[in-house]
Amino acid sequence: MKTMTRFRIVWLAVGMLAGTGSVRAADEPLADAKALYAAASFEDALAALGRLDALGGAAPAALEYKALCLLALGRTAEAQTVTASLISGTPTYMPADKDLSPRYVTLFTETRRQLLPAVAKRLFAEARDHFHAKNQAQAIAEFEVVLALATDPVWKDLPEAGDLRTLAAGFVDLAGSARPAAAPPDPPITTTIADVKAPVVTPPVAIRQALPRWVPPDLASGRREYNGAVKIVIGPDGRVSSASIQAATHPLYDTLVLQQARTWLYTPATRNGEPVEVEKILTVHLKANE
Numbered sequence: 001m002k003t004m005t006r007f008r009i010v011w012l013a014v015g016m017l018a019g020t021g022s023v024r025a026a027d028e029p030l031a032d033a034k035a036l037y038a039a040a041s042f043e044d045a046l047a048a049l050g051r052l053d054a055l056g057g058a059a060p061a062a063l064e065y066k067a068l069c070l071l072a073l074g075r076t077a078e079a080q081t082v083t084a085s086l087i088s089g090t091p092t093y094m095p096a097d098k099d100l101s102p103r104y105v106t107l108f109t110e111t112r113r114q115l116l117p118a119v120a121k122r123l124f125a126e127a128r129d130h131f132h133a134k135n136q137a138q139a140i141a142e143f144e145v146v147l148a149l150a151t152d153p154v155w156k157d158l159p160e161a162g163d164l165r166t167l168a169a170g171f172v173d174l175a176g177s178a179r180p181a182a183a184p185p186d187p188p189i190t191t192t193i194a195d196v197k198a199p200v201v202t203p204p205v206a207i208r209q210a211l212p213r214w215v216p217p218d219l220a221s222g223r224r225e226y227n228g229a230v231k232i233v234i235g236p237d238g239r240v241s242s243a244s245i246q247a248a249t250h251p252l253y254d255t256l257v258l259q260q261a262r263t264w265l266y267t268p269a270t271r272n273g274e275p276v277e278v279e280k281i282l283t284v285h286l287k288a289n290e
Contacts, residue, residue: 033065042069059263060086060093060212060256068104079104083111090259091119091149092252096215113154120149120164128171136175137244143168143175144251148217204234204266204278212256214286226250226286230257236275238268249286257284 029052036045046069052062063086070079086093087108095108127142146168150161216222228249233242243261245254268275 030059030062030065033062033069037065037069037072040072042072045069059260060090061096063089064093064095067107068101071101071104071107076107080107080111083108084115087112087115088119090256091116091123092145092217092255094215094217096213109154112152116149116152116155117158117160120146120161123149124164124168127168131171131175139175140172141245141248141251141254143172145255147172148251152217200270200272201276202270204238204269204280206264206266207238208263208265209282210260210264211282211284212253212260214250214253216250217252221250226253226284228254228284228286229281230254230261230284231279231281232261232264233277233279234266234268235277236268238266238275240264240266241277246281249284253284253286 029048033045033048033052036042036048046066049062049066049069052059063082067079067082067086070076070082095105123142124146127139127146130136130142131139147165150156150164150168152161155161226249227247229246231244231246232240235241240261240263243258245258248254249257269278270276
């Protein structure tokens with residue numbers, strides 16, 4: 001039977017940039033790419049982003065800058081393909097930089113207008129499957145994302161967006177009423193054997209653990225503060241094997257956190273010198289706009 005050691009390690013992210021700390025190895029190519037793009041060295045920026053792909057770090061911001069570089073080089077079709085990949089993979093993502101190229105903003109908006117209806121319907125179908133499988137917590141989280149996508153200005157006035165909002169809201173109500181009560185915690189395990197030595201346990205150490213940027217979808221959300229938590233399971237190889245929301249912040253941001261958590265990397269925890277699987281809980285604070 002696999003040994004499971006549990007830790008509660010709290011990491012607080014403060015401010016609109018939810019995710020700070022020391023520079024990670026995978027963050028450096030993205031920083032290089034941004035600097036090279038600002039210097040109009042678009043080919044070199046693409047090369048830096050290629051190094052990021054090799055590290056498995058195709059984060060939304062990296063795809064955004066790849067599309068920006070391709071567009072600046074006149075490779076419009078490739079830029080549109082990359083933007084479509086960004087929107088399909090992270091449908092709640094919105095550009096954080098207000099000074100982006102107007103051509104890219106237009107490309108992003110039009111691609112989003114084309115793809116968002118199909119993406120929202122796919123997510124609705126997945127949420128409905130989780131509902132029927134009695135996975136109510138997952139279903140609620142996914143239906144709330146569908147609700148958020150169906151209120152996006154690029155298509156919220158279409159009848160199909162209205163239908164999705166109605167259906168998703170109904171399922172959220174049903175899933176909430178069907179959610180089982182939480183089971184009582186297991187009683188603590190005690191021992192009276194005086195000479196049993198406690199195991200030597202070391203916690204995991206973060207190598208790559210950046211939270212996504214918080215970009216409020218509207219003025220009302222931007223004025224609020226949100227506090228939440230995400231639980232991850234770190235395997236003996238130091239990679240995140242699963243992630244779940246323990247306390248919700250904003251539906252759009254929670255989805256980004258779960259997607260980003262899959263890319264995090266750690267020096268694994270050990271028990272008596274042997275790598276083991278552990279749980280880790282991070283708290284998240286999204287600060288309101290000043």
